[in-house]
Amino acid sequence: MKIRIVYIVLVLLTVFIQSCRDPFEPELRETNLNFLIVEGFIEVEGESKIKLSRSTQVRSTDELEIEIGARVFLTNEEKETWEFQEREAGTYTLTGNFDPSQDYQLGIWLSNGQQYMSEALKPIITPEIEELGYLRDEEGVEIFVSTKGNDEAQYFLWSYEEHWIFRPGVITYLIYDSGLVRSRKEEERIDRCWGKNLFPKIVLQNSSRFEDNTILQRELVRIPNLSEKLTQKYSILVTQRAINQESFDFWEILRKNSDDIGGIFSPLPSLIRSNIKNINDNNEPVIGFISMGKSASKRLFISIEEVIPWPVFIPEYEFCQVLQDTIPPSSDLITSAFSLGDRTPARALYNQMGGLIGYLAAESRCTDCTLRGTNVKPDFWED
Numbered sequence: 001m002k003i004r005i006v007y008i009v010l011v012l013l014t015v016f017i018q019s020c021r022d023p024f025e026p027e028l029r030e031t032n033l034n035f036l037i038v039e040g041f042i043e044v045e046g047e048s049k050i051k052l053s054r055s056t057q058v059r060s061t062d063e064l065e066i067e068i069g070a071r072v073f074l075t076n077e078e079k080e081t082w083e084f085q086e087r088e089a090g091t092y093t094l095t096g097n098f099d100p101s102q103d104y105q106l107g108i109w110l111s112n113g114q115q116y117m118s119e120a121l122k123p124i125i126t127p128e129i130e131e132l133g134y135l136r137d138e139e140g141v142e143i144f145v146s147t148k149g150n151d152e153a154q155y156f157l158w159s160y161e162e163h164w165i166f167r168p169g170v171i172t173y174l175i176y177d178s179g180l181v182r183s184r185k186e187e188e189r190i191d192r193c194w195g196k197n198l199f200p201k202i203v204l205q206n207s208s209r210f211e212d213n214t215i216l217q218r219e220l221v222r223i224p225n226l227s228e229k230l231t232q233k234y235s236i237l238v239t240q241r242a243i244n245q246e247s248f249d250f251w252e253i254l255r256k257n258s259d260d261i262g263g264i265f266s267p268l269p270s271l272i273r274s275n276i277k278n279i280n281d282n283n284e285p286v287i288g289f290i291s292m293g294k295s296a297s298k299r300l301f302i303s304i305e306e307v308i309p310w311p312v313f314i315p316e317y318e319f320c321q322v323l324q325d326t327i328p329p330s331s332d333l334i335t336s337a338f339s340l341g342d343r344t345p346a347r348a349l350y351n352q353m354g355g356l357i358g359y360l361a362a363e364s365r366c367t368d369c370t371l372r373g374t375n376v377k378p379d380f381w382e383d
Helices: 003-010 245-260 331-338
Strands: 036-043 045-054 071-076 081-083 085-088 091-097 104-109 115-118 131-137 140-148 155-166 174-177 180-183 193-197 203-206 214-224 233-243 276-278 291-294 296-303 343-350 356-363
Touching (some): 045 104, 081 091, 155 214, 180 331
Antiparallel strands (some): 071 104, 115 276
C-alpha cells in the first residue's frame, strides 16, 4: 500500500476547491509536517517488510525523505526479540516463523534518538483466496476475488501488483553500434517490454455483511477497453490479508480520503488514528497502522486470446511512424543519422539483387519500449 502518496490527507489543513472559472489558491501556513510514516505488514511465516520515511509540506514536489539507520525489531510477550535488517535504504526486512497465539509489538528506534512502539499486535490467519477471476463486458475486463471469512477473520484488505507486456509504436530489430547498423541481440530487444503497477488503490471488505461470511466477486481492478495492459499478456498477483476492525477503519478512512477528495462536495480530510506511538511523546502524530498475521496470495494470467477482440490505443505512440527518408549505408551518414540517439534504425532496404540500399529511421520514443518499461522478463512470467 502506498501510504506516502496520500499522507497529506491525514492533516486538517485545508480543502482545495476549484471553481468552474478561476482556480482557488488557498494560503497555507508553513507547518511542520515532518511526521514519521510507517508502512508494512508482519508475516508470521516468511518475509516481513517495514518501510520508514518522512512526510513533507503539502505543496512540496520533493520525494519523501526515507528514514535510514533505524533499529527495527519485533518482541513478544516473553520479551524475545527479533531484529529487522536494513537491506535497502529505508526498508527493513525480517524472515522467520512466529507463534500466532502470542501477542507482539513492533519497536522502532530512530537514529535521532526518538523511540516508537506499536500497540499489541495479535496475528490473524488469513483464509485462502477461493477464486481469482475476471469478467469480460462491454466496458472492458473486471478482475475479482472471492473468499470466505470466519469468526477470527472478517475484515479483509487486498493489495495487488500488475505486470503486462506492451509493444512500442514502431517495431524494430536493428541497432546503431559504432558507425554500423546490425541486428539486436536478445538482451538488446526494445520491441517488447513489461509495464507494471505496484501501488494501486485500496480495496477492502467486511465479510460479516454477507451471508455465511462469503465475499463473492469483489472487484479489484477494471481494465478499460483499449488499455495496453492486454496488448499481449497480463498478470496480477493478489495478496489477501485479514485484519482487525481498528486496522480496517484506518484503511477505510484512508481510502475515502484518497479516493473521494477532490471536489467541492468531497468529504473533509480526516486525521487517522495510528497504532504506533512515540514512547516519550504520545501526542506526536505518526502515520501508519501495522498489522500482523499470515497472508494469502494468488496469481492470475490473462492472454489477449482470452479477450479478443481487444484493440489497443497507446497515446504516447499515436503519431509514430517510419520516416520516409532513406539513409545510405555509409558509416559517416549512418553516424550522422543515429549517433545522437533521438532516432533509431527501423527498416533495412534492399534492391532486387539483395544489395543493401540503406535504412529508414523512426523516432526513438516510438521504437524503444524501455523508455516506458523494462525488457527484462519478470522471474514469475509464464510464456
